[in-house]
Amino acid sequence: MINSLSTGPADHTLRFGDAGSKPVVGDWNGDGYDQPGIFRDGGWQLVDTFWAEVDPDDGSRFTYGKAGDVPVVGDWNRDGVVTVGVRRGRTWYVSNVILGGGTSSSFIYGYSTDRPVVWR
Numbered sequence: 001m002i003n004s005l006s007t008g009p010a011d012h013t014l015r016f017g018d019a020g021s022k023p024v025v026g027d028w029n030g031d032g033y034d035q036p037g038i039f040r041d042g043g044w045q046l047v048d049t050f051w052a053e054v055d056p057d058d059g060s061r062f063t064y065g066k067a068g069d070v071p072v073v074g075d076w077n078r079d080g081v082v083t084v085g086v087r088r089g090r091t092w093y094v095s096n097v098i099l100g101g102g103t104s105s106s107f108i109y110g111y112s113t114d115r116p117v118v119w120r
Contacts, residue, residue: 026082
């Protein structure tokens with residue numbers, strides 16, 4: 001990670017997750033700064049730190065989605081809180097709570113071959 005709009009070496013590095021984990025980033029704790037997270041086979045782990053190596057037991061762990069889903073994060077209800085979601089084929093399933101739980105909303109958008117991009 002680099003903390004400026006310039007070239008050069010990274011300001012911080014982070015080791016987090018196993019091979020095959022998909023990285024996600026969001027402001028999980030509402031402090032105004034994005035933190036790392038990972039998604040793998042429906043399992044999420046979100047942390048609110050940027051240490052050089054994250055302890056596998058740190059952070060929030062929960063299940064939302066299943067293997068093969070594409071993770072997405074965003075402020076789905078415009079309340080200022082970033083929460084999780086998944087895209088399965090053309091259908092998006094999003095939650096308005098940070099710890100997964102039930103789907104708050106679902107909708108069909110785009111093609112199954114599209115890469116999802118979320119802007120908050």
